[in-house]
Amino acid sequence: MPTEKLIVIGGDAAGMSAASQAKRRRPDMEIVVFERGPHTSFSA
Amino acid sequence: MRDLKGDNASWESYDQLLIATGASPISPDVPGADATDIFGVSTLESGLNIHRRLDKGGIKRAVVVGGGYIGLEMAEALVMRGLEVALIDRSAQVMGTLDEEMGALVSQALRDVGVTLYLAEELVEFETASGKVTGVVTDKRTLPADIVILGLGARPNTALAGAAGIPLGEKGSIRVNERMETGIAGIWAAGDCAESFHLVSRKPFYVALGTVANRQGRVAGINLGGGYATFPGVMGTAVTKICHVEVARTGLQEKEIEALGLEHVSAVIKSRTKAGYFPGAGEITVKVLAEKGSGRLLGGQIVGKEGSAKRIDTLATALHAGFTVEEMINLDLGYAPPFSPVWDPVVIAAREVAKKL
Ligand SMILES: Cc1cc2nc3c(=O)[nH]c(=O)nc-3n(C[C@H](O)[C@H](O)[C@H](O)COP(=O)(O)OP(=O)(O)OC[C@H]3O[C@@H](n4cnc5c(N)ncnc54)[C@H](O)[C@@H]3O)c2cc1C
Numbered sequence: 135m136p137t138e139k140l141i142v143i144g145g146d147a148a149g150m151s152a153a154s155q156a157k158r159r160r161p162d163m164e165i166v167v168f169e170r171g172p173h174t175s176f177s178a
Numbered sequence: 179m180r181d182l183k184g185d186n187a188s189w190e191s192y193d194q195l196l197i198a199t200g201a202s203p204i205s206p207d208v209p210g211a212d213a214t215d216i217f218g219v220s221t222l223e224s225g226l227n228i229h230r231r232l233d234k235g236g237i238k239r240a241v242v243v244g245g246g247y248i249g250l251e252m253a254e255a256l257v258m259r260g261l262e263v264a265l266i267d268r269s270a271q272v273m274g275t276l277d278e279e280m281g282a283l284v285s286q287a288l289r290d291v292g293v294t295l296y297l298a299e300e301l302v303e304f305e306t307a308s309g310k311v312t313g314v315v316t317d318k319r320t321l322p323a324d325i326v327i328l329g330l331g332a333r334p335n336t337a338l339a340g341a342a343g344i345p346l347g348e349k350g351s352i353r354v355n356e357r358m359e360t361g362i363a364g365i366w367a368a369g370d371c372a373e374s375f376h377l378v379s380r381k382p383f384y385v386a387l388g389t390v391a392n393r394q395g396r397v398a399g400i401n402l403g404g405g406y407a408t409f410p411g412v413m414g415t416a417v418t419k420i421c422h423v424e425v426a427r428t429g430l431q432e433k434e435i436e437a438l439g440l441e442h443v444s445a446v447i448k449s450r451t452k453a454g455y456f457p458g459a460g461e462i463t464v465k466v467l468a469e470k471g472s473g474r475l476l477g478g479q480i481v482g483k484e485g486s487a488k489r490i491d492t493l494a495t496a497l498h499a500g501f502t503v504e505e506m507i508n509l510d511l512g513y514a515p516p517f518s519p520v521w522d523p524v525v526i527a528a529r530e531v532a533k534k535l
Contacts, residue, residue: 138193138194139191139192139193139194140192140193140194140195140196140402141190141192141194141195141196142195142196142198143195143196143197143198143199143338144197144198144199144200144335144369144371145198146198146200146221146369146391147198147369147388147391147392147395148198148200148368148369148370148371148372148391148392148394148395148398149196149198149368149369149395150395151368151391151392151395151396151399152196152198152366152368152395152396152398152399152402153196153399154399155395155396155398155399155400155402155403156399156400156402156403157403158403159399159400159403159404159405160402160403160404163402163403166190166192171221171222171223172223173221173222173223
C-alpha cells in the first residue's frame with residue numbers, strides 16, 4: 135500500500151494534537167502541517 | 179498553498195485533509211477600527227504585539243472593548259502594568275456566559291482592582307489622529323484611549339472551507355460528525371473552526387476553547403491514524419480570573435434554559451474556600467441550576483477567591499454523568515480544613531436547589 139498523506143492546515147492545539155495522534159498510530163503516514171504564523175502548539 | 183514571503187502559489191495533494199484553522203477575533207465594523215494601537219488578541223504573536231507596543235512607552239490609558247474572559251484577562255494584565263483601564267460592554271453585565279447576579283460579582287471584582295466599567299454602552303466609533311487611535315466613542319460618551327484592546331469574541335476561520343463547499347453549521351463553524359469528519363469524505367475538522375454538540379441542550383453548539391480544540395484534535399488524529407474515537411460534545415465549561423477573583427461556569431445558564439422551554443429552579447449560596455476558621459479562607463459564591471421536578475442538574479456558576487474556579491469540575495462531572503441535585507448530595511468528596519468546609523460549596527448549593535424542587 136502506498137504511504138497515505140495527511141495534510142493539516144493550522145498548527146496549533148487542534149492541528150498538532152491530531153498530527154501527533156495520527157503519527158503515533160501510523161508512523162508510516164506522511165504528515166504535512168501548514169501554519170501561517172511563526173509559532174506552533176502555543177495552546178496545545 | 180501560497181508562500182507567505184513571495185507570492186508563489188503551489189499545489190499539494192493529499193489523501194486526508196484536516197482543517198484546524200482556528201478562529202479570529204471579531205473586529206467591530208465601525209469607523210476608525212483600522213487605526214493603529216487597536217489590538218485583537220488571538221495568537222501568541224498578537225499578544226506579543228501588544229507587549230511590544232506597551233514596552234515602547236507613551237501608553238497611559240487603555241480601553242478594553244468587550245467583557246468576556248479575554249477582555250477581563252487583558253484588563254487584569256493592563257492594570258498590573260499600571261495603566262488606567264476602562265472596559266465597555268454593550269450588555270448590562272460582564273461575562274455574558276454567567277447569569278446576572280453572578281456577572282455582577284465579576285463587575286464588582288473589576289471595579290475593586292480599579293477598572294472603570296461602562297456597561298450597556300454600545301461602541302459607535304474610534305476617534306483617531308493621523309491614523310492612530312485616540313479615543314473610544316460609545317453611545318453615551320467618549321473615552322480617551324492610548325491603546326484599545328478588542329475582546330468581542332471569535333469567529334471560526336472557515337472562509338476557505340465554506341468556499342470549497344464544505345457544509346457549515348453554528349456561527350459558520352464547520353459541521354462535523356462524532357468522529358470529526360466533515361460532510362465531505364476525506365476532509366476532517368477540529369478545534370475553533372469546528373462545530374460542537376452541547377451535551378445538556380442536545381443541540382449543535384459553537385465554543386472556541388483550547389480544552390475543546392485539544393480533545394477534538396485528539397479524536398480526529400486517532401481516526402486519521404486508523405483508530406476509532408468519537409467526540410461526544412461539550413457543556414461550555416470555562417474558567418477565568420480577574421486578579422484575586424476566580425470565575426467558572428458549566429452547562430446551561432438561565433437564558434439558555436428558558437430558550438429551551440425548560441422549567442428550572444436555582445440557588446445561590448455563599449460559603450468559604452476552606453474551613454471558615456482556617457487561615458486564608460476566602461468567600462465563594464456558587465449558583466446551581468436544575469430542572470424543576472426531576473432535579474436534573476442543568477448548570478452551575480462559581481465566583482470566588484483562590485481555590486474557587488476548579489470546583490466547577492465537580493459540577494461538570496456531575497453534569498456529564500446526568501446526575502440530579504439529590505444525587506450530588508452524597509458525592510464522596512474530599513474534605514480537610516485547608517481545602518474546604520465539611521460540605522463542599524458546590525454540594526451546599528445542590529442541597530439548596532434540592533429543597534426547592
Ligand atoms: C487571549 C486568549 C486566551 C485564551 N485562554 C484560554 C484558556 O484559558 N482556556 C481555554 O480553554 N482556551 C483559551 N483560549 C482559546 C484557545 O486559545 C483556542 O480555543 C485554541 O487555540 C484553539 O485551537 P485551534 O488549534 O483550534 O486554533 P488556533 O489556536 O487558532 O490555531 C489555528 C492555527 O491555524 C493557522 N491558520 C489559520 N488559517 C490558516 C491558513 N489558511 N493557512 C495556514 N495556517 C492557518 C493560524 O495561524 C493558527 O496558528 C484563549 C484564546 C485567547 C485568544
